[in-house]
Amino acid sequence: MRLASRALCGAAGAAWRDSFPLGGRDVARWFPGHMAKGLRKMQSSLKLVDCIIEVHDARIPLSGRNPLFQETLGLKPHVLVLNKMDLADLKEQQVIPMVRGLVESSYRYHRGESLEYCAMVIGIPNVGKSSLINALRRQHLRRGKATRVGGEPGITRAVMSRIQVCERPLMFLLDTPGVLAPRIASVEMGLKLALCGTVLDHLVGEETLADYLLYTLNRHQLFG
Template identity: 80%
Template sequence: MDLADLKEQQKIIQHLEREGLKHVVFTNCVKDENVKQIIPMVTELVGSSHRYHRGEHVEYCIMVIGVPNVGKSSLINSLRRQHLRKGKATRVGGEPGITRAVMSRIQVCERPLMFLLDTPGVLAPRIPSVETGLKLALCGTVLDHLVGEETLADYLLYTLNRHQLLGYVQHYGLGEACDDIASVLKRVAVKLRKTQKVKVLTGTGDVNIIQPDYPAAARDFLRAFRSGLLGPVMLDRDLLQGRPAEEP
C-alpha cells in the first residue's frame, strides 16, 4: 500500500468482501507496516482447518501466490525482518518475472515454525477488457514493451487527469495539466535532456536533426508513477464508486 491512494480504505474492504474475499490486511513491505498481523492470522486460519489436524508436526508451510510483480518476494523478506531479524532470502525487482520457479522453503518465523514458498506470478488466462489490461500493465504485471511504453504513458496521463491527480504537473514543472501525451512527453524529454539525432532526407541530401526522445520520456513518466513520485494513485477508483470506467 506504499503507492496506493487509500483514502477510501473501508470501501475497498467492502468491495473485496462482496467478491468473497475475507481477512484483508493492508501492508507496506517497504516500511514493514502491518506485516506482523499476517502470522497470527494465518496461524488461526490454518489451525481452524480440519485438514490441518491430520498431521502431527506443528509447522506451517504456506505458498505465497499472486499476479506478477505484486510484491510476493517483498512480503516474504519483510516477514523475515519482522520475526527473525534476518535479511533478504529471495530476490526482488521492479519488473515481472524475477521469480521464475517455485523456490525452496523459506523460514519466516520461529514460533510458530513457519515456512513460505515464493512462486512465479500468474495472470488470469483471459483479461476481461482492454482497460483492465492497461491497468495491469501500468502496475508492471507484464513487460512494458509488450504493450508499448508510449501507449501506457498515454493511458496513465488520461487516468491522472480524469481523477484530478496532477502531481505530474509539479514533478515535471509543466505549469498546467495537459491531455495531449505527445506534448507532455516532449516537455518531459526537454526537461530531462532526453534527445536523439534523427537523419532526415531533404532535397539537398541527408540532414541530422535533434528531436525529443519520446520513448525515453515515456519510460521516465512510468518510472515516476511506479516510484510514487507522482503521488498516491488508485487505478480502480471507478469500481468503488459503482460506475463503469469510461473509454480512454
C-alpha cells in the first residue's frame, strides 16, 4: 500500500525525490560471484565454434554488458543482438545471414573444411539467450523449443550440446549459462540489473526493487 501511494502521488504532480537512497546496501551480496566456471567452459568450447552471438537486454544498454566476454572470447567474430525490444519483428531477423557472412569472411582456424556453422550464444543472466535459440528454430526449421526458458535467472546451468537452428545453411548454436562481470560498479547499476531479472528479487528485496522502479518512472515522468 505504501508503494502504491508513492506512485499515485508522483502521477498527481507531487514533488519527486531527486535521488534514491543507496547508503548501507551491499551490492556484492546480491550477485553470486562472477560465475567463473561457466566462463571457463565457454573458453574451452571456443575451438568448436565459428562465431559468438552476444545477447544484450536493450533496456540496459550500459549496465548490461559483461566486459569479460570481449576479453576472453574476443578471438571469434562477434555479433551483438539487442533483445527484448517491443518493436522487434521476428520475420525480419537477420541473425543467421549476419553470422554466415561474418564466418565466411573470417579465418575458420581448423574448421575450414567444415560445411556447417556453429555459434556460441552468450550474455548475462536472463537476457533471452534460450528464447532467441528457440525463436530461430521456429523461424527456420518450423520446430518447437529445444531449450528451457523462464522469467528467472539461472535456467541454463551449463554449456549445452549443439542445437540445430537452420538447415540451409546448416547452422548450430550452443546455449550457455548467464555470466556476470566479477564486479558490479555501483549499487545503482546493481538495481538496474536486478530490475531486469538478472538476480532473484528476494536477494535484493522486493520492496527495494519496487521503490527504485517507481522512483525511476517518476523521474522520467513515465506515468503510463
